[in-house]
Amino acid sequence: MRVMLRAHMDTVATNEGIKTGALPQAIKTLMGKLKPEAAYFGLHEGVRSVWIVFDLQDSSQLPPLLEDLFLQFNAEIEVGPVMNAEDLAKGLAAMASSPS
Numbered sequence: 770m771r772v773m774l775r776a777h778m779d780t781v782a783t784n785e786g787i788k789t790g791a792l793p794q795a796i797k798t799l800m801g802k803l804k805p806e807a808a809y810f811g812l813h814e815g816v817r818s819v820w821i822v823f824d825l826q827d828s829s830q831l832p833p834l835l836e837d838l839f840l841q842f843n844a845e846i847e848v849g850p851v852m853n854a855e856d857l858a859k860g861l862a863a864m865a866s867s868p869s
Contacts, residue, residue: 771806773851774821774835775813779843783817786842795837802834822851 786792796819800808803823810819825831831848838844852860 770825771822771851771853771856772825772848774803774823774846774848775818776821776835776838776844776846777813777816777818778838780816782842791841795841798837799834 783792786795799821803821805821805823807822808819809821810817812818825848835844835846835848838846
């Protein structure tokens with residue numbers, strides 16, 4: 770299933786992570802594990818944030834993928850299903866072909 774992870778990370782913790790090199794290493798490790806379709810980095814509500822779209826095979830993958838963000842950077846994380854244009858078209862076509 771294609772999902773989007775959104776993480777907002779604590780400013781003090783990420784400042785320290787930048788100084789020590791822990792933040793770039795954690796992001797590099799996460800990208801290697803997720804092999805994302807897309808990843809974007811920026812600010813949201815005044816804090817460092819990341820949006821990552823990737824395939825999640827099983828929900829049991831989440832704890833080992835996300836714990837470093839919680840533990841090291843006090844991240845607030847949301848994960849939810851998303852669709853690209855092809856997925857949406859397929860879903861809408863299925864709705865149109867099913868009886869009401």
